[in-house]
Amino acid sequence: METDIYLLVEHLRGEVAEISYVLAAAAREMAGATEGRTVALLFGHDIPRLANGLDIDQVLYVEHPALAEFTSEAYLRALEGILDLGAPRAILFGHTSIGMDVASGAAIRFNYPVVSQVKQLVTDGDQLGFVSQICGGKMMVEGAVPEPTALMTLIAGGYHPEAGRNEHTPEVRRVEPPALEDLAIELVAYHEPEAGDVDITKAPLLIAVGRGLQNEGDLELVEDLASALGGAVCASRPIIDLGWLPITRLVGKSGKNVKPEIYLALGISGAPEHVEGMTDSGVIIAVNTDPDAPIFDVAQYGIDTDMLDLVEALNAQLQLAKAV
């Protein structure tokens, strides 16, 4: 029976992504049940020590210039080289731009089952179970981690990244790189987010708008409220995809993690990919017409009403206060 728990270290431009620490924390819990080791898979060029801060027992390092920047194609080939050495009980990936690109492809290539959107692992003796959060955070599903080897993509929020840190120097074992010529995917360039816009990570008060905002024109009312309160406007994904606000204003996955003193969430349902970016805010007030919206599980205060009605009422009150 396989016992080791592998995890793919996600890194970009020399920095390990926070999800990797979440994976390390989960792997440690799983390896406790299987009595195996936790092993970090590190693919890259000239970075053998990058996994040093991770709480893991061993690093399997594949070194090659073609692995300097992430592409799913090169990573899948490197993974093949790793799995030639033997199969683990599980390989953990982030449910992220990197992890999701690799995990499903690996599922087909190596014929392993894959479990998505995993939030928590459940252990019972040496038995491993998973709990995934689906339907935008509205449902949880529980099942057994398929045997003998399963691939899993983990969402943020189930394990604290701090639990996956350990300032030690794990053993690094180099694994011979596979053939990495004739690749069909090539990195051309990185583009930084546009500078010059409001830095939402610095605002003490954020007003976040989501799908509940029906018309782009109504954004002005929200901007008015933000400026009256000395805050900035940010958004969840649908508003960015509609092009109503630039991506620099996105909170959550693919966007920024924010910790303002006050977070006013307007018309935001509270999908996990948004919540992971704002859950550490001081006071969270949520406004949504759906009383079952998951955002009310995160917020301290909730209002079951249309966001625009409340924005107008707030603007009117502030006007009134100014007039006095």
Added chain:
Amino acid sequence: MMNIVIPANLVPDLVEELTVDETGAALDMTWVSLILNEFDDHAIEQGILLKERVGGHVTVIVPDVEGADDVLHAAAAKGADRLVKLTGDFEAGINNHALARMFGSFLEESDPDLILTGVQAHDDLDGQVGPLLAGSLGFPYVGYVAGVVPENGSVTVRKEYPGGLIAEMNVQTPAVLGVQAADEPPRYVAISKIRQAMKTTTIEEHAAEPPEESRGPAVHRMFPPDVGERATMLEGDLDEVARQVLRILDDAGASV
């Protein structure tokens, strides 16, 4: 001319209340309505935009579930050239491995240059259709794509990373792209144009058998999230609620 195929799927509308069925391990579909996966909507838009910019032929294929015809007619009204319904037994639900395999049987016959599909769906439990499809067809895959520019024999895509960082990647075609967002938001299409499409377009059917073995995880239990402490709900008329909000903001240190 670029041959673009968009495998799309419908998902439960999250606006409605979701409940667990009597097995305790699946959604009760009795009152759930299905809508086009929002990322697939972006994939369709991206396909139409490419066709408009550089020429191409756009095929949209969806499984034969309730609402499939509406999705296909709306795609036709936006500019899709070929509409295909994947027929098979979807009554008991289908996992992404099986769905990818069934889409694959169509794609092997249709010789695509580019396959665009949504980067994920909110009910994904066994991986995503895009990379599963790419794996089974042996095509390269890039997900979290927000922007596609065709080149000669390849496409240049913008892949999103956390924090707003974009990686510009060149991908040789044929390829599968998991679309996060189209270059432009999905266009609105008037009901009259959809009605017209209903009259002037035909929906083909492609029969596919789900694979005998589909490697998804078995679900033992489904349940709504365990709510810890829920928010204190503010009650009263709007003005009263607004006053309460301002008091809370004031207490928290806002300049009210």
